[in-house]
Amino acid sequence: MAPFRWVRADQAGPHALGILVPPGSRTVLILRPRALAWDLLLVEGPASLAFRAMAQEEATSLVERVCAMLQEWAQRVHLDALPAPQGGYLVWVDLGELALVACARRPGQPYQPLVFPTLQGAREALLPLRSILQPVESLPQEVYINTRGFQR
Numbered sequence: 544m545a546p547f548r549w550v551r552a553d554q555a556g557p558h559a560l561g562i563l564v565p566p567g568s569r570t571v572l573i574l575r576p577r578a579l580a581w582d583l584l585l586v587e588g589p590a591s592l593a594f595r596a597m598a599q600e601e602a603t604s605l606v607e608r609v610c611a612m613l614q615e616w617a618q619r620v621h622l623d624a625l626p627a628p629q630g631g632y633l634v635w636v637d638l639g640e641l642a643l644v645a646c647a648r649r650p651g652q653p654y655q656p657l658v659f660p661t662l663q664g665a666r667e668a669l670l671p672l673r674s675i676l677q678p679v680e681s682l683p684q685e686v687y688i689n690t691r692g693f694q695r
Contacts, residue, residue: 624665632665
């Protein structure tokens with residue numbers, strides 16, 4: 544049995560992991576663990592917390608790579624708590640050559656990296672994320688893709 548089970552977005556449960564690409568001429572890639580209060584956004588890389596903005600076509604193509612990387616590299620996903628530039632700690636995920644940072648999910652507000660005041664707090668946030676991104680085969684993780692079903 545594979546560690547991930549792919550489902551349609553409208554059939555995904557409350558603990559599913561979404562791979563999202565919002566509409567727009569320039570967009571971002573979002574991993575949404577529904578069970579958590581925050582999302583993971585693709586950033587430029589370890590040296591920059593700027594969100595990686597890309598054309599819709601590039602983002603859609605990247606979704607396919609992310610799916611393949613999750614399926615093939617689940618046990619090689621690297622999760623860590625790293626110092627934030629202005630103090631505190633970030634939840635950081637390396638998926639192959641891609642870097643993602645946790646951001647609070649606040650409807651109607653722009654994403655900002657989520658800064659945990661303590662290293663312990665950031666490490667505690669990693670625990671449920673680890674079970675989502677590195678599931679055991681006996682408990683496969685639901686994953687859905689949404690590249691167009693957004694409402695304003």
